[in-house]
Amino acid sequence: MISAIVLVLAIWELVVLSGWRPEYVLPGPVAVLADLWNRLGEPEFYEALGVTMRRAITGFAIAVLVGLVVGAAVSRVRPLRAALGSLITGLQTMPSIAWFPLAILFFKLSESAILFVVVLGAAPSIANGLIAGVDYTPPILLRAGHILGLRRLALYRHVILPASLPSFLSGLKQGWAFAWRSLMAGELLVIIAHQASIGEQLDNARELSDSPGLLATMIVILVIGIVVDMCFGAADNALRRRWGLDQRVG
Amino acid sequence: MISAIVLVLAIWELVVLSGWRPEYVLPGPVAVLADLWNRLGEPEFYEALGVTMRRAITGFAIAVLVGLVVGAAVSRVRPLRAALGSLITGLQTMPSIAWFPLAILFFKLSESAILFVVVLGAAPSIANGLIAGVDYTPPILLRAGHILGLRRLALYRHVILPASLPSFLSGLKQGWAFAWRSLMAGELLVIIAHQASIGEQLDNARELSDSPGLLATMIVILVIGIVVDMCFGAADNALRRRWGLDQRVG
Amino acid sequence: GGGGGSSGGDTAKTTEVRLGFFPNITHSTALVGVQKGFFAKALGSDTTLKVSTFNAGPAATEAIFSDAIDATYIGPNPAINAWAKSKGEAIKIVAGAASGGVFLVVKPEINSVEDLKGKKIATPQLGNTQDVALRYWLQEKGIKTDTKGGGEVSILPQENAQTLQTFATGDIDGAWVPEPFASRLIQESKGKILLTEADLWPNKQFVITHLIVRQQFLKDHPDLVKKLIEAHVESNAFIQSDPAGAKEAVNAELKELTGKPVAPAVLDSAFGNITFTNDPIASSLVGSADHAQKVGLLDPVDLNGIYDLKILNEVLAAKSQPAVSDK
Amino acid sequence: MTAPIQELRPGRTDGHEPAVRLDAVSKVYGRELLALDQVALSVDRGEFVCLLGASGCGKSTLLNLVAGLDRPTAGEIDTGDARIAMMFQEPALFPWLTVSGNIELALRVTSSGKNTTKKERRARATELLEIVHLGGFGDKRPHELSGGMRQRVALARALAQEADVLLMDEPFGALDAMTRDLLHDELERIWRERELSVLFVTHNVREAVRLGDRVVLLSSRPGKVIEDFPVTLPRPRRTDSAEVAELASTITDRLRQEVLRHAKPATQPAAGAGIEK
Amino acid sequence: MTAPIQELRPGRTDGHEPAVRLDAVSKVYGRELLALDQVALSVDRGEFVCLLGASGCGKSTLLNLVAGLDRPTAGEIDTGDARIAMMFQEPALFPWLTVSGNIELALRVTSSGKNTTKKERRARATELLEIVHLGGFGDKRPHELSGGMRQRVALARALAQEADVLLMDEPFGALDAMTRDLLHDELERIWRERELSVLFVTHNVREAVRLGDRVVLLSSRPGKVIEDFPVTLPRPRRTDSAEVAELASTITDRLRQEVLRHAKPATQPAAGAGIEK
């Protein structure tokens, strides 16, 4: 991991040193890391991080709830599936900016408008993950559940949901990515004065053509993404260990 | 399906008729459908659709390739996984606009810059889908493959890849959504001579505060998303039928 | 509904005025007014000012349409769009804010209009004032262009930030952009001014920022609108009388809003090129719309009634300044 | 075909209503594969019926139909309002639950289990695990067990359901003869105590004779009931007793006829084709 | 323990090098579960060794170790450069391939199969399917087969590998006695023709005596070799012959001792706890 990072930085520095592009267009790692270091020294950065993370987590939590309910309903109720199944992916492909007018219409310039965009971005992914999991539940387990007398909700809770967990988890991961990207866009929609956020910082850096700042913010986003992925990865590993899906052979 | 659409349209019309918001903010379905109808009558619309679909499909195809290679490598090569595993999700959370400066730096103002953004948006999803599938390949099948003498690439091709297909498919679906959203953003990046595009139309509608136009474009996007989902759905159903995952019980 | 925006038109007491603007030098009137507390002072203690910032016109228009703000500083194009799309129901322009500060910046080797042939020139957005101005100017000079980047001069609408980059890397040969981007192109990428847009207009004046309000708000709370305009006028007066203090205020506010002040050299140069005026320069708005129609970027639109300068003129009269015209 | 034999059988029925009744039941898979053809069969209350037949003759299909997991193409199946438990041919344990958790889930759903506490269910699961000789394995996960152990967990789970009808698809196939004998005793005891009706599929003819009140033979493709042997030997019986062996060999002979009748067309060419190195 | 017996055995080895040799092999699962304890065992070239033991005693574990699918915690396993084929306790068919496709995949990987055409492999797969009495099922998918049919496909797949050593984990567990007899004959014939070394796990003692050159008994927890019976009966043998029955009953008695020794502590409380309604 660390060697990979060092390698990337070295190549990057070499490209910059080669003078391929002027420094203000493609700044070197030194400039970027200095900028990043400055940011990390300012309390404002942590405020922004806090605001963005709070929104991300709230939005994601709502999306998980919505995704679960919608996914559960759509995956098991045939008419709903016929009516809504493909719509979910349709919604997923809708870019965030298309929702902005509606978001403002419903929620004015409040944080709810941001959350609206985030939820619309993430919930379809989560629902789709659940639906895929449900669809690939091994029939023999469904039969076993049926024989045990589990029906409808009980069957869902005790058999289908746990069987769908791996796929649901990967849906959650994708959902997080959607939520985050939507949030980065949404934070430009409602800029609450004097409340900095990562999305705004990203846009500001771009707006001001502040290349080191942009790259520093990208690094921040990347690191957050990596940390979140590690959490999901840990959950996933725990799941696989418990289910006996350890794959070492020979 | 049709009844669902009619229901949605009816509720929408009712809300508009209630005068909750003026028509120029929330236009009714009649206005929107009229606008849509107008668009459908113009050859320019089909040009734009063609351009966008071409880009979407090209970008997606490249993303599938990249995702497959990266996913395959990362999922089975331990050091790569340690180094890159979480980075994939990290990249996935990076909003498209953050890539714009780099895209232009590498590809100037060409269509390749758009494709770059699209591929960066979609490939991580596809790789992640494959990785999840690989991780959840039933160990007994791996063992069976190993016993048959399949190793490395052959094991990958004959066992791991087919076993991962369901998860890979759902990764493809998510990847398509990412590709499409990135494309909608990317089409504002480079405006290429003589080529209108859906992304541009969406942005123009918003820029001109043209609510009916915006909603009409949203419908177009939704319909494309639904059609694409149906293709994936058909593939998925075929797969499940062949694998004997039909879930009817009782 | 937080804060009591009155959509119903009744006489509910408004205790909040919601004002929007962009963290941008052309919106210095707002930046200074907020930073120096002119708005707060004018509105008094029983009315609070709630400011929202936007990164572009459409979001501000959506907010006004959705009754999420009451007034905002905005450029001419979004104002025209808001007027046209709402068939004259949504907004009114109640004051001008800034004029000038738009340039055609090109690579050093380009010296004349003729040299532009075969080159790529960027504008901020298809159909916006600068885009229209460039197209109209080229049309006047007999140079063909089209809205899809073709023609003798290829016009590439792209965001200003991107223009900075593409100009630096040589992907484009020039750009018709407002401040502070013009100054940055010159200072950072050795661009040079080929044309000052002001030269194309009568009195070298054309609007780039003005203040619009929601019509319903204007109807319900003319008193509050008046207080806003008083602060607006005071702010512009301050900028004119104390440019150094104004610049300081602008940068202080920008630092608070975006985390980064503008480089002093850029700020100086940009400030020098922009005139902050209460006059909305109505003629330029109408003229620009007319040009847009001529280059095929706008359907005919009736701008009659887009201005409501009565309050502004009252305020100006009270300070014994000359009245402005909506023609 | 079954009717005249029923009188002979030492069943402990309390009346005329059978627990399970199949009437001219047919099942077609896909377009043409006739798995079951006009099967008539009934299991009385408290009766233990063993089902024998060649591999692929439709035994599992029949059980699935009785359990209501699948629908017959033709004919009628009547199980009244009996609660049905089933042991599948595979263990079909839930991998996300521990061994004990699998059994507790079954306990939870039973009518008597609805009001029990988690602790009571846990204790009951432990008892059941001891019955199948898996005491101490409650906290393991299914993948940590051997094939035969998983099968026994599935048995414990089926017993936990406290059903009226118990369908068992080769329940002891993966067990050694000794463990099997021990479980035969347990199963017989429980069957007696609970007055269960059991439909038991096996390939082991002695096992069928050891346990059944009747042994029913199915033919292959299409599956049809071809013979219905009553077993009148007194209980308890022993698998290795001479009487069991004798009846078993009668049944085996009948079965062999049937299997060979089918196998021949397949074996002949195979012998000719051979496997050369 | 195995060494002195080897001299008695009617094996057809060509020298001193065994095909499979386990030397003091132990396997611990998790932190404490000792599945195999110091197992020493060897299978000579061309020898047919049957492995018997109670459920959960470590038979599958042993086979996995020999196949190289798992690593022993201690001890050494030597299989030289022999090609190893294995039939798992579950069919482990690939659901995305047809029945024939599963076999063709195995054919494709064998050294002799590398240069064959698709058509040749297809023909060979059809032959193999006929050997296991599944002619005509080549185009079905695994989920369309019955349990016993799947097991036979797995057998065909293992045979397709043309390996030197064949490991079989209860290969005929889900088959009826008749089909089983037919397959015994086929397996014996192939074993002879190809001079295979076979390690064969079963719970059916007669089957072990019918097929094996030696019958090895494993104890339970920890798994240890407790006895190694040479089978000197002349081939071909019949499962229902008196000689087979006699030896089988000797072995069964020995096995019973072993199983009861373990089962007791578990049965006692179970009998007490019982299942009350």
Ligand SMILES: Nc1ncnc2c1ncn2[C@@H]1O[C@H](COP(=O)(O)OP(=O)(O)OP(=O)(O)O)[C@@H](O)[C@H]1O
């Ligand atoms: N889902 C299915 N789709 C198509 N055909 C099926 C399906 N299930 C079973 N069959 C066919 O029906 C026939 C009977 O299968 P079944 O599983 O009932 O046999 P069985 O008697 O249980 O055999 P075994 O003893 O091998 O388990 C077989 O020929 C099988 O190929």
Ligand SMILES: Nc1ncnc2c1ncn2[C@@H]1O[C@H](COP(=O)(O)OP(=O)(O)OP(=O)(O)O)[C@@H](O)[C@H]1O
């Ligand atoms: N993956 C595993 N993790 C932990 N314990 C295991 C694992 N696999 C097997 N065991 C344990 O090792 C012991 C031996 O298991 P094994 O599968 O080898 O038994 P077996 O002899 O094949 O039994 P059966 O005849 O029931 O198939 C059992 O106690 C089992 O619980």
Ligand SMILES: [Mg+2]
């Ligand atoms: Mg079966």
Ligand SMILES: [Mg+2]
């Ligand atoms: Mg085993």
